[in-house]
Amino acid sequence: MTASILFFYMFSGIMLASAFMVISSRNPVHSVLFLILAFVNASGLFIMSGAEFLGLLLIVVYVGAVAVLFLFVVMMLDVDFVELREGFLQYLPIGALVGIIVLVELLMVVAGWVAAPLTAGSTAQPIPDVNEIRNIEALGNILYTDHIFFFQIAGMILLVAMVGAIVLTLRHKPNVRRQDITTQVGRDPKTAIQNVNVESGKGL
Amino acid sequence: MEAIFEYLWPVIVVFGQSLLLLVALLIFTAYILYADRKIFAAVQMRRGPNVVGPWGLLQSFADLLKFVLKEPVIPASASKTVFVIAPILSAVLAMAAWAVIPLDQGWAIADLNLGILFVFAISSLEVYGVIMGGWASNSKYAFLAALRSAAQMVSYEVSIGFVIITVLLCVGSLRMDDIIIAQQTGFGTHYLGMGSSFLDWHWLPLFPMFIIFFISAIAETNRPPFDLPEAESELVAGHMVEYSSTLFLLFFLGEFVAIILMCALTTVLFLGGWLPPFDVWFLNWIPGTFWFVLKMLLVFFAMAMVRAVVPRYRYDQLMRLGWKVFLPISLFMVFITALVLQITGWVAA
Numbered sequence: 001m002t003a004s005i006l007f008f009y010m011f012s013g014i015m016l017a018s019a020f021m022v023i024s025s026r027n028p029v030h031s032v033l034f035l036i037l038a039f040v041n042a043s044g045l046f047i048m049s050g051a052e053f054l055g056l057l058l059i060v061v062y063v064g065a066v067a068v069l070f071l072f073v074v075m076m077l078d079v080d081f082v083e084l085r086e087g088f089l090q091y092l093p094i095g096a097l098v099g100i101i102v103l104v105e106l107l108m109v110v111a112g113w114v115a116a117p118l119t120a121g122s123t124a125q126p127i128p129d130v131n132e133i134r135n136i137e138a139l140g141n142i143l144y145t146d147h148i149f150f151f152q153i154a155g156m157i158l159l160v161a162m163v164g165a166i167v168l169t170l171r172h173k174p175n176v177r178r179q180d181i182t183t184q185v186g187r188d189p190k191t192a193i194q195n196v197n198v199e200s201g202k203g204l
Numbered sequence: 205m206e207a208i209f210e211y212l213w214p215v216i217v218v219f220g221q222s223l224l225l226l227v228a229l230l231i232f233t234a235y236i237l238y239a240d241r242k243i244f245a246a247v248q249m250r251r252g253p254n255v256v257g258p259w260g261l262l263q264s265f266a267d268l269l270k271f272v273l274k275e276p277v278i279p280a281s282a283s284k285t286v287f288v289i290a291p292i293l294s295a296v297l298a299m300a301a302w303a304v305i306p307l308d309q310g311w312a313i314a315d316l317n318l319g320i321l322f323v324f325a326i327s328s329l330e331v332y333g334v335i336m337g338g339w340a341s342n343s344k345y346a347f348l349a350a351l352r353s354a355a356q357m358v359s360y361e362v363s364i365g366f367v368i369i370t371v372l373l374c375v376g377s378l379r380m381d382d383i384i385i386a387q388q389t390g391f392g393t394h395y396l397g398m399g400s401s402f403l404d405w406h407w408l409p410l411f412p413m414f415i416i417f418f419i420s421a422i423a424e425t426n427r428p429p430f431d432l433p434e435a436e437s438e439l440v441a442g443h444m445v446e447y448s449s450t451l452f453l454l455f456f457l458g459e460f461v462a463i464i465l466m467c468a469l470t471t472v473l474f475l476g477g478w479l480p481p482f483d484v485w486f487l488n489w490i491p492g493t494f495w496f497v498l499k500m501l502l503v504f505f506a507m508a509m510v511r512a513v514v515p516r517y518r519y520d521q522l523m524r525l526g527w528k529v530f531l532p533i534s535l536f537m538v539f540i541t542a543l544v545l546q547i548t549g550w551v552a553a
Contacts, residue, residue: 002211029339033286036332056321064328068335068358072351075339134317136378181524 008048015041028074032067039063053136221313229302233460234264240508247512274449279342286340291447291454294333298461301326305468306380308478308492319380320368323469330462331357338443349442353426359526360423366534367417370541371406371473384477400483405476413537414474416530421466425459428511432519467503475499
């Protein structure tokens with residue numbers, strides 16, 4: 001039992017520390033890298049609490065795909081750090097105000113949180129039991145039966161977002177010479193090579 | 205005292221196993237490197253490494269010494285911490301995935317229920333070594349190469365994911381051992397009435413996916429003919445331009461361990477892992493590790509031949525192949541496979 005406690009404090013300690021570094025480090029690329037470290041440690045916590053599928057999915061989706069895009073964008077930015085720091089005092093009051101409001105709201109939510117009486121005994125135990133059913137099956141059983149409608153709606157929204165992004169960014173420039181793969185593959189020696197008998201001293 | 209020992213014993217066992225696997229893996233990598241160079245040389249009618257040790261067998265170790273003894277050069281304007289972390293990350297991640305590869309039945313350090321997803325997660329992290337290395341070098345060439353490489357790895361990961369899903373549909377489990385055991389019965393036993401043999405393995409019913417996985421594995425690990433990010437002759441190793449000595453060695457090692465990992469993954473998914481090619485007593489008597497390594501070597505030999513024979517792709521053709529050819533085909537095959545399994549009632553429980 002001690003080992004799991006040790007690991008819990010390690011994961012959560014590193015996660016909190018790197019979350020703090022995300023907002024405090026001066027270089028935005030370092031911020032994103034710390035964000036990734038926080039994700040990885042969060043997935044460690046997921047795995048520790050028996051939700052190994054969610055933990056690995058967090059790594060595949062957030063760290064492997066979303067954070068890569070983040071990193072791309074941040075690396076491409078040409079940020080002048082001195083300029084970035086100039087308006088700091090000017091924006092401090094409004095930033096602090098928003099921060100305090102969020103903090104108070106979070107505290108209100110946490111303080112007013114009451115577990116439903118029916119689930120009171122089972123909050124510490126996942127349903128169904130981890131030992132009986134693998135949690136990828138448990139998730140699938142719920143996702144594709146009870147919540148299939150929401151699942152499909154989410155899929156449609158993603159599809160629309162993807163089509164929208166492509167429509168917004170796709171430009172057909174008329175002057176660009178493009179390779180037509182079918183013509184390229186369809187070429188054979190008959191159409192591509194021409195034998196010419198060149199008379200000596202005359203050229204073509 | 206007794207209690208502490210009881211408690212520490214599993215830790216010591218796992219540590220010992222990991223160390224053993226690591227040493228075996230690194231020596232194996234050294235000889236895979238040697239084999240790669242020998243095969244490449246043989247195709248070009250050269251002799252390849254032949255000076256250090258008998259038949260050049262110690263060449264890789266000489267290279268190791270050379271790398272380690274050289275002076276590490278860190279560019280003055282580099283982001284030093286990230287610059288050093290990047291190669292370490294890429295080597296460590298490549299080796300970490302080996303924890304779940306079963307070399308024989310039950311012979312994995314961690315027998316995870318989600319073994320294949322673990323490997324997929326780890327290999328999706330490998331792109332960070334490349335991006336961090338390219339960015340931290342603070343050089344335009346390294347940075348552009350890192351972007352190219354990352355785009356390539358992310359693109360081919362998608363089709364690898366779909367191929368894995370197709371196999372999982374046929375197996376019904378994400379455990380590595382279950383995937384291999386599921387290949388004991390299949391095409392050969394159901395249709396030809398034979399005993400368990402190599403015709404039961406997934407390569408036959410899922411042949412198109414086998415080919416797509418093989419090509420995607422080559423592209424994912426930046427091997428020729430898809431080595432555009434680091435084309436040695438023109439781009440002087442892409443994102444590794446600024447690296448030297450041990451740090452470069454770690455990048456190089458990570459890359460090769462990842463290549464062998466892809467060979468192992470092909471073996472597990474399509475070539476029946478540690479299963480012998482025929483279910484007869486004297487082949488069953490040979491330990492499964494032998495068959496596993498033999499199949500891995502076969503896949504690697506194919507990769508080495510591809511490297512030696514096929515000319516390099518152009519970058520836009522590479523991207524076209526990934527997104528416009530492999531992605532639609534593999535997505536379509538997921539549907540087809542699910543449909544066939546559902547109609548014929550072969551769905552794995």
